[in-house]
Amino acid sequence: MVKILLGLVAAVVIAAGGFFGFEFYTQHRITREVDAAFEQIRASGGKASHGKVSFDLRSRTLRIDDIATESASQPPVSVKIASLTASGVGLPDAAKFSADNVEWTDLEVSVAIAGPTGGHVTYKVPQISVKDYSGPGSLPVRPASASIVEAYRAALEQFAAVSASSVVVPSIVGTINFGAITSGNFTYSGTALRDIKNGKIASMQIERLAFTANTQQAGKADKLTGEIANFVSHDFDAAAAAAILDPQKANDDKYYRFYGQATAGAYIITSAQGVRMRIDGMTIDDVSLRPSRLQLPTLLALMQPAGGTPTAAQTREMMDKMAKVYEAVRVGTAEMRGISAETPEGPFKLAAARFNLEDGKVGEFAIEGLDGRSPKGPVKVGRFALKSLDVAGLLRMAAQFSNPGQQPSPDKALALIPLIEGVELNGLMAPFKDTGKPVNVDTFSLDWGQFVGPIPSKVRLKLKMSAPIDSSDPRQQILLGAGLDTAAIDLDVGAAWTEASKSFALEPVSLEFGGLLKASARVSLSSVPRGLFSPDLARATAMAAEIEAGTLEFTMHDSGFLDLANTLNARVLNVSREEARRSFVDKIRDSGRHVAATKPDAAAAAEMLARFIETPGQTLIIKLAPIGKVSALRFIELFKADPDNANALAQFRIEASTGL
Numbered sequence: 001m002v003k004i005l006l007g008l009v010a011a012v013v014i015a016a017g018g019f020f021g022f023e024f025y026t027q028h029r030i031t032r033e034v035d036a037a038f039e040q041i042r043a044s045g046g047k048a049s050h051g052k053v054s055f056d057l058r059s060r061t062l063r064i065d066d067i068a069t070e071s072a073s074q075p076p077v078s079v080k081i082a083s084l085t086a087s088g089v090g091l092p093d094a095a096k097f098s099a100d101n102v103e104w105t106d107l108e109v110s111v112a113i114a115g116p117t118g119g120h121v122t123y124k125v126p127q128i129s130v131k132d133y134s135g136p137g138s139l140p141v142r143p144a145s146a147s148i149v150e151a152y153r154a155a156l157e158q159f160a161a162v163s164a165s166s167v168v169v170p171s172i173v174g175t176i177n178f179g180a181i182t183s184g185n186f187t188y189s190g191t192a193l194r195d196i197k198n199g200k201i202a203s204m205q206i207e208r209l210a211f212t213a214n215t216q217q218a219g220k221a222d223k224l225t226g227e228i229a230n231f232v233s234h235d236f237d238a239a240a241a242a243a244i245l246d247p248q249k250a251n252d253d254k255y256y257r258f259y260g261q262a263t264a265g266a267y268i269i270t271s272a273q274g275v276r277m278r279i280d281g282m283t284i285d286d287v288s289l290r291p292s293r294l295q296l297p298t299l300l301a302l303m304q305p306a307g308g309t310p311t312a313a314q315t316r317e318m319m320d321k322m323a324k325v326y327e328a329v330r331v332g333t334a335e336m337r338g339i340s341a342e343t344p345e346g347p348f349k350l351a352a353a354r355f356n357l358e359d360g361k362v363g364e365f366a367i368e369g370l371d372g373r374s375p376k377g378p379v380k381v382g383r384f385a386l387k388s389l390d391v392a393g394l395l396r397m398a399a400q401f402s403n404p405g406q407q408p409s410p411d412k413a414l415a416l417i418p419l420i421e422g423v424e425l426n427g428l429m430a431p432f433k434d435t436g437k438p439v440n441v442d443t444f445s446l447d448w449g450q451f452v453g454p455i456p457s458k459v460r461l462k463l464k465m466s467a468p469i470d471s472s473d474p475r476q477q478i479l480l481g482a483g484l485d486t487a488a489i490d491l492d493v494g495a496a497w498t499e500a501s502k503s504f505a506l507e508p509v510s511l512e513f514g515g516l517l518k519a520s521a522r523v524s525l526s527s528v529p530r531g532l533f534s535p536d537l538a539r540a541t542a543m544a545a546e547i548e549a550g551t552l553e554f555t556m557h558d559s560g561f562l563d564l565a566n567t568l569n570a571r572v573l574n575v576s577r578e579e580a581r582r583s584f585v586d587k588i589r590d591s592g593r594h595v596a597a598t599k600p601d602a603a604a605a606a607e608m609l610a611r612f613i614e615t616p617g618q619t620l621i622i623k624l625a626p627i628g629k630v631s632a633l634r635f636i637e638l639f640k641a642d643p644d645n646a647n648a649l650a651q652f653r654i655e656a657s658t659g660l
Contacts, residue, residue, distance in 0.1 A: 031055075034064060045072030061087040062099075073150065075112030082106035086133070095136060102130040119178040125169060132165040153245035156238045160199030167193040176213075184213035184224075199238040206231040226269035235260030244294045244328070255288040255330050262287075273344075280338025284331060293328030319399035323392035327360035346373035360392025366424075374431060377438075382427020387447065390419040411535040414454040422447035437468040450496070452533035457497040464490045466514075484564065488514040497528055503550070504528040517561035524550030525632055547632040549651070552624040562616040585610045595649075602649050605656035612658050619659050624652040 031053045041048035051066030067081040081104050088100025105127055113119040136158070172188040190207025210227040240256035243249050267279040334357075339350035351369025355362050370381035397416055428441035442464040448456035466488035469476045479487075490512035497504045506523040513519075531543035570580035592606025605622060612620040630651045638648035 038069075041069055046070055046076075055089075059087060060089045061085065062089050077112075078110045080106075080108040096134065097136065098134040099130075100132065102133045104128040113178075119176065121174065121176045123172055123174045125172050127170055129168045130164050130166070133162070134164070135162040150245075153242050156199070156242035156245070159238045160242070163197040164193075165195065167196065182213055182215050184211060186211035199242075201236040201238075202234065204231075204233045204236060223272040224269060226267070228264050228267045230265035231262070232264075233259055233262035240289055244289050244291045246291065249291040252291040255290050257286070257288045259284070259287040261285045275341065275343050277341040278338070279336050282334075282336050284334045286330070286332030288330040290328045290330070293324040316399040319395050323360060323395040323399075326357070326392045326395070329357060330359075331355070331357040348372040357391075360390060362386070362389040362391055365389055376434065377431035377436070378429070379431070380427065380429040381425070383424065384426075385424040386420055387422035387424065388420065393419045411454070414535045417448070417454055417456065418451050421449050432468050433470070433472070435468055435471075439465065439467045441465040452497075452530060454535055455533040457499075457533055458495070460494045462492050479568070484514070486514070488512075497533075499530060502526065502528050504547075513561065516559055516564060518557040518559065520555045522551070522553045524552075526550050545631070545633055549626050549630040549632045549635050551626070552652075554622045555619065556612075557619040558612070558616050560616070562613060581613065585613050588613070599650055599654075601654040605654045608656035608658050621655075621657050621659075623655040624649075625655075626652055 034050065034053050038048040038050060047068070047070040049066075049068050050064050052064075054063045055061070062085070064084045065082070067084060068079070070076050070078040083105045084102070085105075086099040086102045090098040104125070107123075107125040107128060109123040109125075111121045111123075113121060169191040170189070172191060173185070174187070175183075175185045177183045187210045188206050188208075189210075190205070192205050193201050193203070195202035206228075208227060208229055209231065211225070213224040215222050215224065235257070236259055237257055240258040243252065243256045262284050264282045265280075267282065268277070270276045333354060335352060335354040337352050339353065341348040349369070349371040350367055353365075353367045355365040357363075364385055364387055366383060366385035367381070368383045370379070370384070372379050394416075397412075397419065400412060423444070423446050425441060425444040428444070429438045431437075432439045443462055444465070445460070445462040448459045450456060450458035466486055469479050469485050469487060471480055490510075492508055492510045493506070494508050495504070495506050504525040506521070509521040509523070511517075511519045525547050527546050527548045529543045529546050532540055532547070534540045534543070566577055566581050566584075569584065570577045573580055573583070575583070588606050588610045592603040592610070595606075596603035608622075609620065612618050635648055635651055638651070642648060
């Protein structure tokens with residue numbers, strides 16, 4: 001029995017010794033592996049050190065204290081970590097490291113920023129917790145000469161080899177300093193990343209971001225404070241970010257999807273100058289990047305040293321590079337909602353602002369629900385939109401005009417027109433002078449396109465508005481005397497040139513005036529040459545001689561306009577309304593009799609016009625068809641030269657009719 005007990009004791013002692021011996025060996029090996037990883041950083045030109053390294057075999061827990069590194073890139077990035085603890089450590093293979101949980105405590109990152117003013121950013125993170133971590137067992141070797149751009153690209157490539165079910169950071173506190181221009185601090189609360197794999201992050205969330213910034217603008221100091229609530233983004237792809245930093249992809253014209261969707265809740269910013277702004281929510285969808293256009297190393301190289309003044313050539317080059325930045329980014333939709341501001345001039349509200357972007361062009365930039373004030377009174381806008389705004393083209397044009405001593409030539413100025421294809425304004429209400437009454441624009445829409453060089457050959461204008469009659473204008477006082485206190489207009493005009501047939505049509509042309517008059521017209525021209533749309537005025541004028549007049553149709557329906565016009569005419573002549581009407585009708589019939597012998601259809605048209613004026617409330621229809629080929633310029637010259645227009649009208653066959 002004694003022998004058996006002694007044998008058992010011996011076995012326990014041997015087993016314990018073996019266990020602790022293996023644990024010592026394992027810790028020694030892990031310490032060696034950690035030292036090798038830090039040596040890699042030093043070998044690439046950086047700095048790296050650490051304190052005690054311990055490993056508990058039973059819980060498979062690794063702990064490293066007092067970590068400090070500094071990158072070889074200039075300006076450098078330095079990192080300090082009080083302790084790193086990894087539990088449930090595993091080595092699936094020689095190149096992999098995994099852990100059930102990884103925790104960093106008291107992390108501090110310091111980044112120096114190059115540029116015209118220089119700067120410094122520091123992040124302090126009390127704790128980072130990672131679950132189900134898996135990543136490379138060693139760091140890649142980087143050359144000592146690596147730039148900050150190459151360092152960022154390397155970090156993104158390293159991230160692509162990492163996976164984790166979650167990363168939770170309760171708080172991040174940062175400070176930023178750009179010398180005399182800007183300084184401040186910021187705090188992130190409740191940061192969490194979920195489902196990290198293959199360089200992608202399924203979701204990222206920041207519960208709150210608060211910041212304070214001290215700025216200097218035009219010699220005036222200001223202090224800004226603000227916060228953003230509940231920022232969430234989905235489908236981040238580090239490969240897209242790495243692609244734009246990769247010199248091997250400098251000619252890659254493919255779009256790489258960077259973000260799926262990002263949203264944010266309320267954003268509030270307050271200025272010491274008395275300005276307070278709030279945005280209820282923001283959304284941005286489908287953000288993609290194109291490496292061939294977004295070349296960050298080139299942009300950074302163009303930055304002026306502190307105190308330097310860029311030359312005109314450098315300014316043009318920088319603006320061209322900025323144009324390429326716009327061409328590099330594609331945004332499916334970006335939207336801000338519930339925008340409001342309190343300013344010394346009064347409150348300002350905007351229901352929404354949205355845009356999309358591709359190939360340097362904003363498909364549509366729109367604002368909706370504007371409510372503000374002007375010195376004369378309240379201003380409201382239901383919707384304002386710019387259609388197909390070429391931001392990249394606008395920057396390049398601005399670069400050409402950047403020389404203040406050189407005025408742009410007319411053809412270059414005309415090149416600005418194709419950079420935007422339309423304007424839309426709905427629901428505008430603005431004060432009219434000091435009357436206390438508003439101008440209302442229900443609809444204003446102006447579109448152009450089908451360009452011949454820089455000149456549009458297709459245009460459409462719609463306008464529906466009303467405005468009070470100006471009692472301070474003597475010319476309008478007579479309208480007030482006639483009982484008209486508001487002028488309302490509903491206008492629709494379209495014009496288009498067809499190259500195949502060389503025809504030009506002004507259609508539709510419709511006008512409604514205050515419910516008193518409805519008029520419409522159609523004008524056509526033929527033999528309209530392409531050269532008419534030349535930016536060279538002399539050439540365009542010469543081409544105009546080839547244009548031939550086509551059919552003209554005019555329709556007018558009276559709903560009270562003739563009575564108003566007759567009332568105004570009677571007051572001017574100081575006669576009765578009936579005498580004024582009869583006098584005007586007699587003049588028209590006299591003109592008809594004057595041309596009856598040579599132009600019977602013109603005399604018949606004059607009689608129809610006289611009957612239309614005699615009996616208000618009718619519809620007048622007049623059609624003019626050219627007799628043979630009629631030069632449009634010749635017709636205009638005859639129309640101007642002949643007070644009775646007899647010679648001009650002789651070029652056309654005239655039809656006229658009236659109807660109730």
